[in-house]
Amino acid sequence: MEDGTCKGIPSIDLCFTDSTGRRFHGADYDYYSANLVDDRGKPVQQPYHVEYVSDGRGGTLPVGFVHATTKLMSEEQMSYTPAGFDFLDEADTINKYAAILRKQGVRAIVTGHWHALVNCMLPDPAGNARPVVEAANHGRLFNEINLQLDPRTGEVLRDRTTSVNHVNTRDVAPDPSTLRIAEYWRQQLVLRGNTVATRVTAPLTRSVGDSAESTMYNAAADAFLWAANKDGKADLAVAMPGVLRRDISYAADPANPADAPGRVLFSELALGTVYGSGIGVGLVRGNVSGAKLDELLESQWQRAADGTETYRQLAVSDNVRYTYDPTRPVGDRIAAGSIRIDRKPVKATATYRIATLANNFFAKNATPGFTALFGATKQDRSAYNGGDALWRYLEKKSPMSPPTLGRAQPLS
Structure with missing residues (x-):
């Protein structure tokens, strides 16, 4: 699916209908990657995005998110990509775009891919603690980071930062619409x-x-x-x-x-x-x-x-x-x-x-x-x-x- 249009390209475009019977129009969310570049060194996806949160005074504060894909992606057999794309160093690229957004270092690091259980505070180059987290894999944990911002400057109040990994206890009533979608695709698989x-x-x-x-x-x-x-x-x-x-x-x-x-x-x-x-x-x-x-x-x-x-x-x-x-x-x-x-x-x-x-x-x-x-x-x-x-x-x-x-x- 490209721009909502069915192209019929093997392994790229399945042209299928969704669980409601409508033609699948593509993802309802955006893709980001700061360090995935083409053979000219240009980003393939948007490298970052900005969300706005309430400052508690009727205004908003901008919060920037820089996204990176593991540079080992092209060294994995499932995603081996020998030509046309390259992956830049994650830390260098994140710092580059963090500087563009905030003219200073990253405030929190959220990782994935490795199936690791991580929740710790590590010092940034200035010696300030920042959370580094990864909530395991396959929905075993959910991570919650709370960053409080100074309403005057927009700076993160480091002493008030918290990060918790919550265990998925699986005792919450399933969402009916999600159950319906899952059951539909189970039947389609058969x-x-x-x-x-x-x-x-x-x-x-x-x-x-x-x-x-x-x-x-x-x-x-x-x-x-x-x-x-x-x-x-x-x-x-x-x-x-x-x-x-x-x-x-x-x-x-x-x-x-x-x-x-x-x-x-x-x-x-x-x-x-x-x-x-x-x-x-x-x-x-x-x-x-x-x-x-x-x-x-x-x-x-x-x-x-x-x-x-x-x-x-x-x-x-x-x-x-x-x-x-x-x-x-x-x-x-x-x-x-x-x-x-x-x-x-x-x-x-x-x-x-x-x-x-x-x-x-x-x-x-x-x-x-x-x-x-x-x-x-x-x-x-x-x-x-x-x-x-x-x-x-x-x-x-x-x-x-x-x-x-x-x-x-x-x-x-």
């Missing part, structure tokens, strides 16, 4: 979950421990390439081992009358199948050399410090083929010159654009041992996350047949 997302002609399955090529992982790699090319460009895609949480069954669930043989329901595909789906690990594209592609494929075999060797299959999209020799040393098993994309040999010094889930482009949440994509250049993020890509691809291919195996072939 209805949506029982809609048909796609149909399959046979099961799509994983191998035990991702120890071999599988139809389910091949389908995921194909889906990632399809989605990456819907709003950008990629030469190939990969699905890392461990990113798929379940198979897609051909058999009907006997406990669900909405199911039938070959029918794949929304609840069986769109949520919980791909790692992080439902929240959304984004699909990211980046440029790597042919040598890095070789390194990525070699990462399927890993040797631990104690000498034990493990193999975890990495799925490649259907336009990729390669051969390997399992008898050669770890790190040198991909047959020289065997990697092909669209039937063309991969050149070590050439550049190729690869797509996969965002977490594999940086160290924090990457699949262990698969580091070849960390230095990928010209990264950008698709509008699709992994779960959306698989769902929409299988929807388009319905009825979906299991992809053929043999994209990776051992030397005989």
Whole structure:
């Protein structure tokens, strides 16, 4: 939803009706962020806003609020944003706009994101105490800060500042309108979950421990390439081992009358199948050399410090083929010159654009041992996350047949 207009953009605009049956017009509140900037360094949202409170004498006093987003946002797999935006240092940015508003430091600091329980007084640069609070997570606590202002100057009276974290005792009668909205969406979830997302002609399955090529992982790699090319460009895609949480069954669930043989329901595909789906690990594209592609494929075999060797299959999209020799040393098993994309040999010094889930482009949440994509250049993020890509691809291919195996072939 952009400016109240339905655009129909995947993962951005759902164009849905609200619990009253009216077309959802967008949020009824404003978004702020002082330190989220575009590639020119300009704020993307308004950095601050001002509220006016009574001075007790019939007039008002201005109170400024400076808003910041954690600069670690772009380092999280759900919100990894490699291009187009940047996050400035929170403290520097807050101080900048606090100076604009008040020509002095911040009076209270309210934090979030970390799920921490914080309520304390810390000195500001002038030695004056100010509250720093965070009220845990998921509605466990409610924080109440009381700041009293001098009606003559508008200054905070520090000795009268109080901050209390209140426990959510859950003994207050629920708000009827909120209950109605929650119940409406619970019912919608059931209805949506029982809609048909796609149909399959046979099961799509994983191998035990991702120890071999599988139809389910091949389908995921194909889906990632399809989605990456819907709003950008990629030469190939990969699905890392461990990113798929379940198979897609051909058999009907006997406990669900909405199911039938070959029918794949929304609840069986769109949520919980791909790692992080439902929240959304984004699909990211980046440029790597042919040598890095070789390194990525070699990462399927890993040797631990104690000498034990493990193999975890990495799925490649259907336009990729390669051969390997399992008898050669770890790190040198991909047959020289065997990697092909669209039937063309991969050149070590050439550049190729690869797509996969965002977490594999940086160290924090990457699949262990698969580091070849960390230095990928010209990264950008698709509008699709992994779960959306698989769902929409299988929807388009319905009825979906299991992809053929043999994209990776051992030397005989």
